[in-house]
Amino acid sequence: MTQQAARLTGSRARDPWRYRWIVLGIATFTQAASGFLVGGLGALGVHLQSALDLSTAQLGLLISAAQLVPLAGLLVAGELLDRYSERWVVGVGAGIVALALGAGSLAPGYAALLVALLMVGAGYSTVQPGGSKSVASWFHASQRGFAMGIRQAGLPLGAALASAVLPLVAEEFGWRATLLTGGFVALLGAALFMGCYRHPPDEPDEPAQQDKGPSYPLAAQLGARLRLLREPSTVKIMLSGTSLISVQYGVAVLAVLHLHQASSVGAGQAALVLVASQGAGVAGRICLAACSDRSGSGRYAIVLVCMVAVIAGLIVLMTPAGRAPVVASAVFVWLGFFGFGWYGPWVAYVTEAAPPGKTGFALGLAMSVNQIAIVTVPPALGLLVDLTSSFTPAWALLSLLTVVALAVTAKAELRTR
Numbered sequence: 001m002t003q004q005a006a007r008l009t010g011s012r013a014r015d016p017w018r019y020r021w022i023v024l025g026i027a028t029f030t031q032a033a034s035g036f037l038v039g040g041l042g043a044l045g046v047h048l049q050s051a052l053d054l055s056t057a058q059l060g061l062l063i064s065a066a067q068l069v070p071l072a073g074l075l076v077a078g079e080l081l082d083r084y085s086e087r088w089v090v091g092v093g094a095g096i097v098a099l100a101l102g103a104g105s106l107a108p109g110y111a112a113l114l115v116a117l118l119m120v121g122a123g124y125s126t127v128q129p130g131g132s133k134s135v136a137s138w139f140h141a142s143q144r145g146f147a148m149g150i151r152q153a154g155l156p157l158g159a160a161l162a163s164a165v166l167p168l169v170a171e172e173f174g175w176r177a178t179l180l181t182g183g184f185v186a187l188l189g190a191a192l193f194m195g196c197y198r199h200p201p202d203e204p205d206e207p208a209q210q211d212k213g214p215s216y217p218l219a220a221q222l223g224a225r226l227r228l229l230r231e232p233s234t235v236k237i238m239l240s241g242t243s244l245i246s247v248q249y250g251v252a253v254l255a256v257l258h259l260h261q262a263s264s265v266g267a268g269q270a271a272l273v274l275v276a277s278q279g280a281g282v283a284g285r286i287c288l289a290a291c292s293d294r295s296g297s298g299r300y301a302i303v304l305v306c307m308v309a310v311i312a313g314l315i316v317l318m319t320p321a322g323r324a325p326v327v328a329s330a331v332f333v334w335l336g337f338f339g340f341g342w343y344g345p346w347v348a349y350v351t352e353a354a355p356p357g358k359t360g361f362a363l364g365l366a367m368s369v370n371q372i373a374i375v376t377v378p379p380a381l382g383l384l385v386d387l388t389s390s391f392t393p394a395w396a397l398l399s400l401l402t403v404v405a406l407a408v409t410a411k412a413e414l415r416t417r
Contacts, residue, residue, distance in 0.1 A: 019198060020138035024147055026196045027131040031154030032161070033189025034094045034127045037101055037182025038066045038120065039155060040162025042252040043274050044178060046260060046267040047170040052110050060253050060382030062110075065117035066124065067374040073125030074371060078364020080126070081133050090130035091194030094186055096123025101183030105176045116179075129363035136351040136359060138200050144351070145299060149289025149344030156281030156340045158185075159252070163275045167268065233353040236409045237366050240303050241346060242373040243405035247310050247339045250398050251277065253378045255332050258317070258391045263325045273329045277336030284341020292345035299349040300409075306342035307406040310335060314399040318392050 041048070041063050048054055048062070080089045097120050104116030131151055139147040166178045255277060259270035288306065292299040313335045321327045347363070354362030381394040 023138050023197060024135055024150060026192050027135050028151050028154040030090060030094055030189035030193045031127060031131050031151060032158030033185045034097050034124055035155045036158040036162045036185045037179060039159025040166040042256060043163035043167050043271040044170055045256050047167065047175060051175050056382035056385050057379050060378035062114065063253055063378045064375045065114045066121045067371055069118055069121035070125040071368055071371045071375065073122055074129060074364040074368035077126040078129050078361040081130055081360030086130045086134045087194055087197040089126045091190050093123045093126030094190035094193060098183045098187035098190060101179045101186060105179040128367055129360060132347050132363050133360050134197065142293060145293040145345055145348040146290040148348040149286040152344045152347055153282040153285040156278040160275050160278035160282065163271055163278060167271050236300060237350055238369050239405040239409050241366060241370045243402045244306060244342045245370045246373045246377045246401055247398050249374055249378050250381050250394065251332060251335050251339055254381060254391060254394060259328055262323050262391055263328045265325050273332055277332045280333045280336035281340025284337035285344035288341045289344030289348060292348060299345045302345040303342055304410055306338045307402050309338035311399055311402050314395045317395045
């Protein structure tokens with residue numbers, strides 16, 4: 001046994017970079033575990049509306065509550081990640097998610113549940129940029145897109161599993177049990193990341209140990225960071241990210257309701273379609289990111305393809321054919337592949353466009369801009385559906401946002417080339 005252990009130790013010493021696959025696995029699991037409950041809220045739409053007597057706009061606001069704090073929290077998380085170990089920043093954040101969901105299970109009503117989900121957002125602020133930074137630091141550019149796609153697949157994977165499991169939990173034990181389930185899963189993610197994450201062999205355990213340069217005033221540091229907003233690559237990142245994240249959350253909030261109300265599909269079957277859509281998103285994030293590793297046109301070209309595909313799917317939903325159960329279900333799976341799958345190549349593009357030593361901040365900045373859409377779009381779409389008694393205006397709004405982003409960023413990409 002001693003000789004065998006020595007051989008294994010020697011093998012790891014000869015190729016310490018093989019541990020990158022372990023890092024990828026734990027980062028993906030932590031991503032899925034931390035976003036498990038929030039990703040499954042859309043599938044619980046019918047149950048929550050019935051149990052808490054909610055309008056569609058209130059349901060959208062419930063989903064947005066978990067995304068409000070990250071508007072600022074992602075920027076703070078990005079700074080922390082450039083200074084401290086991802087192990088603690090991500091692990092503590094996932095632990096906060098677990099505690100907040102446990103407290104939310106005791107919420108007496110809608111308002112208290114909103115507050116609990118705000119705290120979930122505070123913890124989740126560290127998980128997205130932290131997991132992305134950890135994977136980017138372990139993988140070479142030739143594999144980074146594929147690895148980032150697998151890691152980013154954690155969010156739709158967790159959402160798909162939640163959409164399959166949580167409605168059953170809600171039917172059997174009530175909506176409070178779904179929060180306890182989500183909290184337990186998030187706690188597993190926190191424990192795994194803190195217990196197993198290691199830094200790459202060529203990096204110290206604490207990023208702050210590398211920073212021995214002169215100290216600049218806070219205003220000067222902020223100005224230097226915010227100058228990133230004027231970079232052409234940053235403009236493309238912001239526009240494409242906000243439009244596609246709007247589609248992603250629009251589908252998450254409205255897919256089940258569209259199928260149930262407009263296509264006369266049962267609540268259980270509609271939830272299964274959402275599971276299939278999120279499963280397609282898992283495949284999309286991996287496949288599209290892998291394609292970006294080999295694309296001669298660069299990673300951003302794959303993001304442009306996703307925007308074109310999303311527009312086509314939304315147009316179908318606005319036609320009478322979009323109310324047919326089979327067609328609507330197929331379109332939501334299509335939107336899952338491209339409307340969720342874009343995130344893999346997009347995040348890889350963000351990490352490679354970031355200035356040296358500012359990867360954490362660049363990820364936090366890009367994701368915090370996305371948060372504006374995540375917070376505002378679900379309740380806005382829900383209100384639009386309530387006011388018009390139709391899903392067509394909501395799909396039209398998402399299509400318009402994507403068309404504008406496609407036109408502007410495609411033109412910028414051609415100028416860059």
